[in-house]
Amino acid sequence: MIRLLLAEDQVLLRDALQSLLQVSEEIEVVATTGDGSEALHLATTEKVDVALLDIEMPGLTGIQVAEKLKESDTYSGKVALLTTFSRPGYIEKAMVAKVDGYLLKDEPIATLIDAIKTIDSGKQVVSTDLQPLLFSLETNPLNEREIMLLHAVKEGLSTEEIAQAKHLSEGTVRNYLSSALQKLHVTHRHEAVRVAEEKGWM
Template sequence: MIRLLLAEDQVLLRDAIQSLLQLSNHIDIVASTGNGSEALHLATTEHVDVALLDIEMPGLTGIQVAEQLKKGEEYDGKVALLTTFSRPGYIEKAMIAKVDGYLLKDEPIETLIESIVRIHEGERVISTDLQPLLFSLETNPLNEREVMLLHAVKEGLSTEQIAKAKHLSEGTVRNYLSSALQKLHVTHRHEAVRIAKEKGWM
C-alpha cells in the first residue's frame, strides 16, 4: 500500500481527489493539507511514500516543498506535482528540483492512480499533454533580485515604496526593473509582471 500525502489548497478539490484516490486498492492517504509549510512537515513525520503537491499553495509553493524534500535527508519518498498549469517556467523549476512526477489535475482518475503507482515504483512520470513543452522550455532570464522587485510591482508599490521596503536606493530599483523590462522585451512594468507570471518565472 502506497502511503500518500495530498497537498491541495482548494478544499472541495482536495476532498474530491481524496475520495477518488481512496477507491484504489494501492493508495492509502495518510495525510492531507492545503498549506505548503504543513505539507513539508507532514511529509517528514508521517512516513510518506509519495507526496502529491499542488503547485500554488499558501505557506510554501509545491515547488518550494519539492525542492526542500529532495534536498533534505529526512525524506526518502517520491515527490510529484499536481497542477492545472502547463507554464514552461513551472516545468523548468520542477525539472531542476528533480521531481518524480508532474501531473495534471484534469486527467482521468485512473490515469492519476496509475501515475502514482508508477512513480512509487521508481519511474519518472510526466503527463502526456505536458511532454511537448519539455522540448521548448525557455530558461528564465530574470535574476532573483529582478523577480523580487517584480513581485513588489505586482503588489502595487511605487519605486519609492519598493526602495524603502527593500532597503535599496530608488536608482537601484529603477535599474533592476529596467533590466527586467529589457529581458522580457516590454516597455511597462505591469506587462513584465504579466509575462513573468504566465511563464511561471515568478
Template structure:
C-alpha cells in the same frame, strides 16, 4: 500500502482526490494540507511514500516544498500537479528531479497509475507537459530582477521592495526598468504577469 499526502488549496478538489484515492486497495491518504506550510509539517510528521503537491498552493508553493524535501534528503516520492503548462515551472521541477509532473485535467485513473509507477521507480510526465520541454524559453531575468518582480507582483511598492531587499528606491526602479525591457512589455504589471506566465517568478 502506498501512503499519500495531498496538498491542494481547493477544498472540493482536495476532498475529491482523497475520496477517489482512498477507494484503491493499495493507497491510503494519511493527511491533507491546504497550503505549503501545512504540507511541510504533515510530511515531516507522517513520512509518506508519495507527496502529491499542487504547484501554486499558498505559503510555500509545491515546488518550494519539493526543494526543501530534496535539500533534506527526504525519501518520499514527489508528484507535482498543475493547471497550466508553464515551461519555467516544468524546468524547475525537472531540475529538482521530481518523480511526477501532471496536469490537473488528467483522468483520475492516470493519477492512480502514476502513483504506482513512481513507487516502482519510474518518472511520469503528462504528455502535454513533455512537449513543453522542447519549447523551453531561457529565463532572461537575473536573480535580482526576478526577486524584484516577484515582490512587485505580491503588491509591494517600490519603497517597500527597496526596504525588503536593502536597496535604494532608484536601484529598484532600475531593476524594474531592465526587467520591463527584457520582457518586451511597457509596464511593471505586464512584466510581472508575463514572467509569472512563463514560470519565472
C-alpha cells in the same frame, strides 16, 4: 500499500481526489492538507511514500516543498506536482527540483492512480499533455533581485516605496526594473509582471 500525502488548497477538490484515489486498493491517503508548510511537516513525519503536491498553495508553494523534500535527509519518498497549469516556467522549476512526477489535475482518475504507482516504483512521470513543453522550455532570464522587485511592483509599490522597503537607492531599483523589462521584451513594468507570471518565472 503506497502511503500518499495529498496537498491541495481547494477543499472540494482535495476531498474528491482523496475519495477517488482510495478506490485503489494499493493507495492509502495517510494525510491531507491545504498548506505548503504543513505539507512539508507531514511528509517528513507520516512515513509518506509519495507526496502529491498542488503547485499553488499558501505557506509554501508545491515547488518550494518539493525542493526542500528533495534536499531533506529525513524524507526518502517520491515527490509529484499536481497542477492545472502548463506554464513553461513551472515545468522548468519542477525539472530543476528533480521531482518524480508532474501531473495535471484533470487527468482521468485511473491515469492518475497509474501515474502514482509508476512514480512509487522509481520511474519519472510527466502528463502526456505536458510533454511537448519539455522540448520548448525557456530558461528564466530574470535574476533573483529582478524577480523580487517585480513582486513589489505587483503589490502596487512605487519606485520610492520599493527603494525604502528593500533598502536600495531609487536609481538601483530603476536599473533592475529596466533590465527586467529588456529581458522580457516589454516597455512597462506591469507588463513585465504579467509576462513573468504567465511564464511561471515569478
